[in-house]
Amino acid sequence: MPELPEVEITRRGIAPALRRRTITAVTVREPRLRWRIPAGLAGTLLGARVRAVRRRAKYLLLECDRGTLIVHLGMSGSLRVVAATEPPGPHDHFDLAVGDRLLRLRDPRRFGAVLWHAGDPARHPLLAGLGVEPLSPAFTGARLHAATRGRRAAIKHTLMDHKLVVGIGNIYANEALFRARIHPRAPAGRLSLARCERLVEAVRSTLRDALAAGGSTLRDFVHSDGAPGYFQQRYDVYDREGAPCRICALPVRRIAQGQRSTWYCPGCQPR
Numbered sequence: 304m305p306e307l308p309e310v311e312i313t314r315r316g317i318a319p320a321l322r323r324r325t326i327t328a329v330t331v332r333e334p335r336l337r338w339r340i341p342a343g344l345a346g347t348l349l350g351a352r353v354r355a356v357r358r359r360a361k362y363l364l365l366e367c368d369r370g371t372l373i374v375h376l377g378m379s380g381s382l383r384v385v386a387a388t389e390p391p392g393p394h395d396h397f398d399l400a401v402g403d404r405l406l407r408l409r410d411p412r413r414f415g416a417v418l419w420h421a422g423d424p425a426r427h428p429l430l431a432g433l434g435v436e437p438l439s440p441a442f443t444g445a446r447l448h449a450a451t452r453g454r455r456a457a458i459k460h461t462l463m464d465h466k467l468v469v470g471i472g473n474i475y476a477n478e479a480l481f482r483a484r485i486h487p488r489a490p491a492g493r494l495s496l497a498r499c500e501r502l503v504e505a506v507r508s509t510l511r512d513a514l515a516a517g518g519s520t521l522r523d524f525v526h527s528d529g530a531p532g533y534f535q536q537r538y539d540v541y542d543r544e545g546a547p548c549r550i551c552a553l554p555v556r557r558i559a560q561g562q563r564s565t566w567y568c569p570g571c572q573p574r
């Protein structure tokens with residue numbers, strides 16, 4: 304599943320081809336994504352100019368003259384810029400043409416979304432209730448500390464609560480807790496300010512490292528060949544059950560939290 308770093312790398316990959324360009328054609332081959340692609344979308348977008356390509360949480364926002372195209376990659380989606388002559392594959396459901404190039408959405412499992420919002424995108428129902436961006440200066444240890452007072456939920460659940468902070472999926476929650484040396488089941492409300500500060504810094508460094516790893520795959524977004532643009536990284540605990548911790552060599556443990564697996568090191572992240 305594309306996580307926040309993949310979405311941000313996608314944004315950086317597609318933005319140069321779209322910015323200040325006029326949309327000359329819209330092709331919807333399969334409107335039945337997570338939500339139906341709006342029927343009148345081609346009419347709305349034809350002739351519109353893309354002013355900027357932004358990101359909010361895992362939503363890509365193509366800001367046009369009269370509104371914003373909101374794109375979500377869902378479970379399996381990817382966006383690439385390809386030549387207009389590139390024939391579509393079976394899962395290429397949506398194209399935007401800008402000159403002689405296409406922005407193409409491929410989404411085998413069709414959990415992605417392509418939506419239009421005429422007003423301020425921050426007020427769209429999908430975006431209105433979202434918490435702070437983890438890489439923004441607004442995400443601080445003090446903020447996390449204040450927001451978690453009285454919370455008995457495990458810190459891992461709390462980190463993945465998008466009303467508090469967006470874009471931290473299972474991979475980065477596990478990795479950040481390991482870096483901060485905090486047990487994933489620790490009650491969020493009991494974390495000291497110092498540990499909240501350490502955790503915020505761990506979240507940032509984990510995401511920044513992922514962005515750096517993904518930067519080398521940028522070319523996948525502007526060429527028609529190659530992988531969809533997700534990238535492989537070296538994880539410390541994620542999906543490493545039984546493997547030795549890279550710091551203390553104790554075997555990494557896997558536990559279930561809610562519906563998800565959690566990996567942690569019992570030596571580095573004591574209760």
Ligand SMILES: [Zn+2]
Binds near residue numbers: 550572
């Ligand atoms: Zn360890």
